[in-house]
Amino acid sequence: MYKINWRPDKTHPMPLHLQIVGYIKEKITSNEWSVGAKLPSQRALAGLFAVNRSTIIAAMDELAAEGIIEGNTGGGTKIINNTWNLMNQTYNWNGYISSGNHQPNQMIVQQINEAESDPGMIRMGSCEPASELIPQEKIQSILKKLSVASQPLGYEEPRGSLFLREEICKYLETIGITANPSSVLITSGALQGLQLISLGLLHPNSTVYLEKPSYLYSLRTFQSFGMQLSGIPSEETGMNIKKLAEKNKNKKGSIVFTIPTFHNPTGTVMPLEKRKELIHFCEKEGLPIIEDDVYREIWFEDPPPPPLKSLDSSGLVLYVGGISKNLSPGLRIGWVVGPEPIITRLSDIKMQSDYGSSSLSQNVAAELFASGLYEAHNHNLRKKVKIRRDTALAALNEYFQKTATWNIPTGGYFIWLKLNRPISMYQLFVKALSRKVLIHPGDLYEYRSNQHIRISYSNASLDDIRQGIRILSELVEEQLT
Amino acid sequence: MYKINWRPDKTHPMPLHLQIVGYIKEKITSNEWSVGAKLPSQRALAGLFAVNRSTIIAAMDELAAEGIIEGNTGGGTKIINNTWNLMNQTYNWNGYISSGNHQPNQMIVQQINEAESDPGMIRMGSCEPASELIPQEKIQSILKKLSVASQPLGYEEPRGSLFLREEICKYLETIGITANPSSVLITSGALQGLQLISLGLLHPNSTVYLEKPSYLYSLRTFQSFGMQLSGIPSEETGMNIKKLAEKNKNKKGSIVFTIPTFHNPTGTVMPLEKRKELIHFCEKEGLPIIEDDVYREIWFEDPPPPPLKSLDSSGLVLYVGGISKNLSPGLRIGWVVGPEPIITRLSDIKMQSDYGSSSLSQNVAAELFASGLYEAHNHNLRKKVKIRRDTALAALNEYFQKTATWNIPTGGYFIWLKLNRPISMYQLFVKALSRKVLIHPGDLYEYRSNQHIRISYSNASLDDIRQGIRILSELVEEQLT
Numbered sequence: 001m002y003k004i005n006w007r008p009d010k011t012h013p014m015p016l017h018l019q020i021v022g023y024i025k026e027k028i029t030s031n032e033w034s035v036g037a038k039l040p041s042q043r044a045l046a047g048l049f050a051v052n053r054s055t056i057i058a059a060m061d062e063l064a065a066e067g068i069i070e071g072n073t074g075g076g077t078k079i080i081n082n083t084w085n086l087m088n089q090t091y092n093w094n095g096y097i098s099s100g101n102h103q104p105n106q107m108i109v110q111q112i113n114e115a116e117s118d119p120g121m122i123r124m125g126s127c128e129p130a131s132e133l134i135p136q137e138k139i140q141s142i143l144k145k146l147s148v149a150s151q152p153l154g155y156e157e158p159r160g161s162l163f164l165r166e167e168i169c170k171y172l173e174t175i176g177i178t179a180n181p182s183s184v185l186i187t188s189g190a191l192q193g194l195q196l197i198s199l200g201l202l203h204p205n206s207t208v209y210l211e212k213p214s215y216l217y218s219l220r221t222f223q224s225f226g227m228q229l230s231g232i233p234s235e236e237t238g239m240n241i242k243k244l245a246e247k248n249k250n251k252k253g254s255i256v257f258t259i260p261t262f263h264n265p266t267g268t269v270m271p272l273e274k275r276k277e278l279i280h281f282c283e284k285e286g287l288p289i290i291e292d293d294v295y296r297e298i299w300f301e302d303p304p305p306p307p308l309k310s311l312d313s314s315g316l317v318l319y320v321g322g323i324s325k326n327l328s329p330g331l332r333i334g335w336v337v338g339p340e341p342i343i344t345r346l347s348d349i350k351m352q353s354d355y356g357s358s359s360l361s362q363n364v365a366a367e368l369f370a371s372g373l374y375e376a377h378n379h380n381l382r383k384k385v386k387i388r389r390d391t392a393l394a395a396l397n398e399y400f401q402k403t404a405t406w407n408i409p410t411g412g413y414f415i416w417l418k419l420n421r422p423i424s425m426y427q428l429f430v431k432a433l434s435r436k437v438l439i440h441p442g443d444l445y446e447y448r449s450n451q452h453i454r455i456s457y458s459n460a461s462l463d464d465i466r467q468g469i470r471i472l473s474e475l476v477e478e479q480l481t
Numbered sequence: 482m483y484k485i486n487w488r489p490d491k492t493h494p495m496p497l498h499l500q501i502v503g504y505i506k507e508k509i510t511s512n513e514w515s516v517g518a519k520l521p522s523q524r525a526l527a528g529l530f531a532v533n534r535s536t537i538i539a540a541m542d543e544l545a546a547e548g549i550i551e552g553n554t555g556g557g558t559k560i561i562n563n564t565w566n567l568m569n570q571t572y573n574w575n576g577y578i579s580s581g582n583h584q585p586n587q588m589i590v591q592q593i594n595e596a597e598s599d600p601g602m603i604r605m606g607s608c609e610p611a612s613e614l615i616p617q618e619k620i621q622s623i624l625k626k627l628s629v630a631s632q633p634l635g636y637e638e639p640r641g642s643l644f645l646r647e648e649i650c651k652y653l654e655t656i657g658i659t660a661n662p663s664s665v666l667i668t669s670g671a672l673q674g675l676q677l678i679s680l681g682l683l684h685p686n687s688t689v690y691l692e693k694p695s696y697l698y699s700l701r702t703f704q705s706f707g708m709q710l711s712g713i714p715s716e717e718t719g720m721n722i723k724k725l726a727e728k729n730k731n732k733k734g735s736i737v738f739t740i741p742t743f744h745n746p747t748g749t750v751m752p753l754e755k756r757k758e759l760i761h762f763c764e765k766e767g768l769p770i771i772e773d774d775v776y777r778e779i780w781f782e783d784p785p786p787p788p789l790k791s792l793d794s795s796g797l798v799l800y801v802g803g804i805s806k807n808l809s810p811g812l813r814i815g816w817v818v819g820p821e822p823i824i825t826r827l828s829d830i831k832m833q834s835d836y837g838s839s840s841l842s843q844n845v846a847a848e849l850f851a852s853g854l855y856e857a858h859n860h861n862l863r864k865k866v867k868i869r870r871d872t873a874l875a876a877l878n879e880y881f882q883k884t885a886t887w888n889i890p891t892g893g894y895f896i897w898l899k900l901n902r903p904i905s906m907y908q909l910f911v912k913a914l915s916r917k918v919l920i921h922p923g924d925l926y927e928y929r930s931n932q933h934i935r936i937s938y939s940n941a942s943l944d945d946i947r948q949g950i951r952i953l954s955e956l957v958e959e960q961l962t
């Protein structure tokens with residue numbers, strides 16, 4: 001009955017036991033394995049899948065946690081649920097679920113996304129600002145203004161609200177970027193900017209060079225449209241340009257993706273000299289750049305060096321920014337700045353994707369800029385985030401002295417904690433979750449990295465930051481011994 | 482110097498002269514043809530491109546209108562601009578602009594999108610409700626409420642705000658659809674719902690059966706991800722099911738896309754009996770359905786038959802709805818309702834596309850439903866839109882008696898005007914534009930249709946509707962004689 005034609009996909013970042021979970025779920029939803037059926041023993045399954053028994057145990061734990069199987073005291077394990085029976089649908093959609101161009105998020109990202117909305121969770125992984133960091137009163141004052149003075153909200157023009165684009169151009173000027181409103185596209189968050197670039201500008205099969213580790217590894221956007229991610233070793237000053245030069249075979253259609261300022265997840269900042277060098281190198285090689293700059297305003301002592309875009313005289317940088325990190329993620333406002341024909345192309349695809357971002361959000365964002373509240377808020381924010389960073393660093397000093405090392409971020413939200421020895425990240429993730437601590441294991445940001453945790457101090461309260469780090473240290477020590 | 486290796490793409494819906502415009506632009510931006518150079522004579526170009534001289538003239542008109550070439554009294558035509566020099570970028574992005582998985586909008590759709598924001602335009606094509614149809618006071622009263630009582634806006638959970646999803650479920654109940662919040666995904670407009678379905682559920686190479694003509698022909702979404710559109714002849718009662726049966730070769734992964742209620746662009750309504758028949762047929766064939774129902778609330782005498790989704794006991798219908806047409810397009814709120822595993826898959830891709838829709842928009846929409854303002858507004862709206870429809874019908878009776886026939890819509894925004902004889906739609910479009918009337922030529926909705934115009938009465942004022950139809954009738958008569 002249990003014919004297993006599963007093969008491990010070693011190139012896939014998903015851990016083996018989750019690949020097995022996926023396979024079993026498919027069998028169940030397709031009714032090949034039906035509800036009520038008894039599963040073979042763990043030993044037998046290990047044989048059938050040709051994996052270690054510990055992998056099977058991890059897979060069974062996962063399936064049990066999702067309420068799909070249940071062990072009984074007699075020792076057998078039964079399928080008790082085909083997961084998705086809530087609507088009683090009988091139509092078989094399975095062929096469709098596994099179709100489509102777009103890859104699913106890594107299962108662990110899906111789990112994180114779900115756990116994010118659990119209010120009891122200490123969120124040590126999230127890059128979302130805590131509510132106390134969102135200028136709610138300022139936003140409310142603007143809603144009040146709009147409640148008397150706003151216009152009916154129709155569809156916007158392709159690039160987004162002109163008022164907002166003008167305000168963004170004024171803001172960009174303050175960080176050294178000269179742009180006119182036609183070279184700005186409003187997006188629903190910086191993330192959508194990245195999706196539009198991958199959908200609209202990149203060849204399938206082209207290569208995206210990026211820091212290793214990088215935020216981009218946690219997405220499936222570029223890979224879904226056929227691009228390869230090629231990690232460039234990264235050091236304290238960001239991407240190693242020599243290594244980039246070695247890797248870059250001058251393939252047509254390649255692009256560099258970089259987060260030069262308060263990098264996610266490493267917190268590093270690329271110094272000015274290196275920024276110039278990178279621009280120079282890319283000009284020479286004809287290699288365009290995506291600069292993701294969403295953490296720029298969150299600095300603690302001194303403002304960071306100017307963006308790559310401000311140093312770009314030939315128009316090879318696509319600049320991606322937004323207000324999610326320093327103002328409000330829920331408004332979903334971001335922007336892409338670049339040469340006009342590129343912005344035209346991207347805004348066309350934006351129109352085809354969703355006919356533009358929420359006009360209401362755009363109006364609120366524009367008013368935040370125009371009224372000066374944006375700048376005033378950043379000023380407050382920096383002080384508050386610095387206290388959070390210091391709290392996290394103090395807790396790390398107290399609890400992780402013997403088991404890890406870390407950077408001291410000068411801005412942004414992240415500490416890239418390096419454990420002294422590798423451990424099973426997934427196990428740590430699951431154990432932490434059971435103690436109500438939600439972390440982002442490092443392997444989200446670098447395939448098969450099993451020695452790093454991204455600690456974010458943006459979301460949990462100061463007490464929770466301390467407690468979360470304490471709990472984590474216990475779990476890490478448990479796993480290390 | 483002017484080597485032309487251009488070939489007409491006869492399968493492409495873009496008119497030949499615009500294909501030529503695109504080709505010439507590429508030559509110019511790639512610097513093969515440089516600014517300052519003189520172009521060959523029209524006659525010579527016609528020879529080089531192997532097209533009629535009238536096609537060349539149309540192409541030259543377009544290039545001149547865009548400020549790319551200029552004729553002089555000496556008879557020569559010069560390249561005066563490489564279009565995209567505003568940022569003075571020297572980096573050559575051309576390889577990228579023509580790359581990417583996503584196809585550009587048809588050039589005429591791009592032109593329309595640009596012209597939409599010209600305030601002097603009589604918009605006879607737009608499916609956007611006029612400002613007087615948007616309940617601005619109601620929305621402002623909600624902004625006022627949120628200006629004292631709202632929570633800081635963070636990222637939402639993957640499916641969108643639970644409050645809004647609950648409210649949508651209550652609303653769906655009133656139109657016969659029983660759904661729980663986990664089977665609802667909030668999208669940025671109905672359009673994004675369609676994009677997510679094409680990205681997430683459909684095989685490249687799968688077939689989408691749809692009414693011919695259909696709104697979907699005006700998009701490039703499905704085609705960009707490799708799907709084929711297969712038009713099914715449509716009659717007064719909507720899609721012809723017999724013809725669907727003939728075409729459907731039971732190809733795996735196919736899907737039906739239908740707008741059964743106040744169809745765009747034909748205004749037709751599928752009667753209840755036929756709805757049942759379609760569901761029955763699709764169940765038998767294992768063919769899932771996308772039901773696009775965005776015009777449902779805009780009815781004049783009697784409510785339309787219940788949605789297909791309400792007749793769907795096996796879960797094969799994906800229901801797409803939204804508030805753009807009857808409430809406010811600028812909020813960008815739509816929804817997809819379907820079996821949970823499908824919604825899970827789509828919400829995962831939504832998270833990867835933009836981390837969810839604007840929370841502010843979602844809150845406003847939820848309050849509109851919860852407060853009863855949604856329902857109250859629909860009531861008002863219907864009366865106002867009916868007057869608009871009647872105005873349009875009266876003007877058609879006055880001006881188009883001799884040159885066209887049309888349907889009498891019982892709801893929605895569209896009259897599908899059928900001219901007695903074919904004419905050049907693009908010429909009509911351009912001429913109308915020059916008289917400040919913006920129309921949607923029928924070939925947007927059906928390849929190579931040259932006998933239809935979609936008249937929308939949703940946007941222009943009553944006076945403008947009359948005037949627009951008068952101007953159109955003059956232009957049509959001019960072209961017919």
Ligand SMILES: Cc1ncc(COP(=O)(O)O)c(C=O)c1O
Pocket residue numbers: 127188189190191192215259264292294321322323324325329333334835836
């Ligand atoms: C580096 C980086 N870029 C982009 C984003 C996306 O931000 P948003 O889409 O909310 O603007 C994030 C947030 O997760 C990020 O860390």
Ligand SMILES: Cc1ncc(COP(=O)(O)O)c(C=O)c1O
Pocket residue numbers: 354355608669670671672673696740745773775802803804805806810814815
């Ligand atoms: C049939 C149909 N579906 C979907 C849409 C998209 O509407 P939304 O603004 O909700 O994305 C439109 C509007 O153009 C439409 O006519």
